[in-house]
Amino acid sequence: MRVLVAGGGISGTVTAMALKLAGHDPVVFEAHASGGEDIGAFLTLMHNGMDALRAIGADGPVIDASFAAFGVELVVPTGETVGRREFDTEGLDGPRTLTRATLYRVLQDEAARRGIAIERGRRLTGAKTVPGGVTAEFADGVTETGDVLVGADGLRSVVRRLIDPAADEPRYTGLTVVYGYTRAEGLPAAPGIYRMVRGSKAAFGFTTDPDGATFWFARIPDEERPRAEIAAVTPAGWRAFAHAAFAGEPLPCADIIAATGDEVFGGHSHDVPETRLWSTPEMVLAGDAAHAASPAAGQGASMALEDSVVLAKCLRDLPDPVSAFAAYEGLRRERVEKLVAASAGQDVGEERDWLYSHHIDWDAKITG
Numbered sequence: 001m002r003v004l005v006a007g008g009g010i011s012g013t014v015t016a017m018a019l020k021l022a023g024h025d026p027v028v029f030e031a032h033a034s035g036g037e038d039i040g041a042f043l044t045l046m047h048n049g050m051d052a053l054r055a056i057g058a059d060g061p062v063i064d065a066s067f068a069a070f071g072v073e074l075v076v077p078t079g080e081t082v083g084r085r086e087f088d089t090e091g092l093d094g095p096r097t098l099t100r101a102t103l104y105r106v107l108q109d110e111a112a113r114r115g116i117a118i119e120r121g122r123r124l125t126g127a128k129t130v131p132g133g134v135t136a137e138f139a140d141g142v143t144e145t146g147d148v149l150v151g152a153d154g155l156r157s158v159v160r161r162l163i164d165p166a167a168d169e170p171r172y173t174g175l176t177v178v179y180g181y182t183r184a185e186g187l188p189a190a191p192g193i194y195r196m197v198r199g200s201k202a203a204f205g206f207t208t209d210p211d212g213a214t215f216w217f218a219r220i221p222d223e224e225r226p227r228a229e230i231a232a233v234t235p236a237g238w239r240a241f242a243h244a245a246f247a248g249e250p251l252p253c254a255d256i257i258a259a260t261g262d263e264v265f266g267g268h269s270h271d272v273p274e275t276r277l278w279s280t281p282e283m284v285l286a287g288d289a290a291h292a293a294s295p296a297a298g299q300g301a302s303m304a305l306e307d308s309v310v311l312a313k314c315l316r317d318l319p320d321p322v323s324a325f326a327a328y329e330g331l332r333r334e335r336v337e338k339l340v341a342a343s344a345g346q347d348v349g350e351e352r353d354w355l356y357s358h359h360i361d362w363d364a365k366i367t368g
């Protein structure tokens with residue numbers, strides 16, 4: 001089956017790799033001509049995300065390009081550490097932290113190594129049903145025909161709207177998130193741990209990689225501003241915005257932010273709590289296109305990876321796309337909506353085993 005995959009991000013590349021293993025013929029269309037933007041942005045793949053990569057043998061390159069954390073410490077506004085939770089990592093890889101640009105590059109390289117074509121600079125603009133499949137339309141005017149189209153095109157998915165023109169817009173969570181990393185020396189270190197700091201106005205988290213670089217993020221309550229205004233904020237602007245949220249507090253946050261150069265990235269955080277329609281007979285959504293969570297649980301990428309592998313298994317084991325898409329939605333919807341709701345309430349809680357222990361057995365058959 002020729003599968004058109006819109007989006008060469010986390011879900012798109014992994015969906016393509018899993019589909020290829022499943023015996024299909026995927027081709028990926030990525031809107032951006034090159035990777036490497038969003039300097040400053042990084043993410044953490046949790047155990048369940050790494051498990052999904054392991055299911056298709058793609059965890060190795062990500063492990064090689066990332067570093068580990070083994071637990072979380074909680075620090076309150078006085079600077080006192082009030083709690084520590086170890087991740088249960090027995091037999092599991094996770095969490096693994098790396099820059100977003102590195103993760104995209106590693107996954108795209110691995111997909112290319114497996115013989116998957118990733119066509120860059122191909123922005124999907126539309127699609128229509130044709131006998132036996134779907135024809136996708138691109139901004140360059142060239143069309144592509146396949147048996148099905150996977151919308152792995154992220155938060156502002158075009159495919160979501162093609163499936164349901166009345167689909168809700170992503171919802172602003174009320175938080176602006178700023179990410180950064182710095183090689184500055186002399187900062188408080190958190191090797192092998194995520195130190196989560198609750199300031200009086202905002203939340204902060206940081207960890208130190210094995211080379212001594214500090215990776216940090218700040219989640220700051222903020223009023224919604226127009227997209228163009230957010231897009232125009234410079235790295236210095238994001239640094240100043242984040243710094244102001246922690247200035248004057250007896251915490252290391254402001255010092256870490258001040259010691260960061262231009263490797264800063266910020267933006268409003270959005271979620272997509274419920275997507276009424278996940279598929280048509282020829283189109284289906286995966287990752288943020290189907291469901292996006294606020295960053296509270298650090299699970300968006302991991303859930304996208306789970307989706308990708310489960311979708312490919314369904315398309316491998318069931319006789320036609322309609323039954324495959326129905327089985328996929330049945331396996332995924334409840335779990336991802338539970339995560340989005342928990343993240344929105346900032347109430348992911350201490351009991352996270354239901355998130356981390358998710359396991360995908362690639363060889364187990366989906367029976368519909």
Ligand SMILES: Cc1cc2nc3c(=O)[nH]c(=O)nc-3n(C[C@H](O)[C@H](O)[C@H](O)COP(=O)(O)OP(=O)(O)OC[C@H]3O[C@@H](n4cnc5c(N)ncnc54)[C@H](O)[C@@H]3O)c2cc1C
Pocket residue numbers: 006007008009010011012029030031032041042043044045046122123124125152153154155156157158179265286287288289293295298299300301302303304
């Ligand atoms: C700054 C930041 C930090 C985050 N940190 C974490 C974290 O620590 N842990 C975590 O699990 N999650 C994190 N998330 C969420 C996580 O990044 C997303 O959940 C994840 O990227 C979803 O993967 P995806 O493949 O669905 O979408 P994306 O990674 O967004 O990929 C979508 C791809 O589709 C392409 N595209 C878009 N439109 C089109 C089109 N019309 N045609 C063709 N291509 C198109 C885009 O260019 C992009 O490459 C973070 C998000 C942000 C913004």
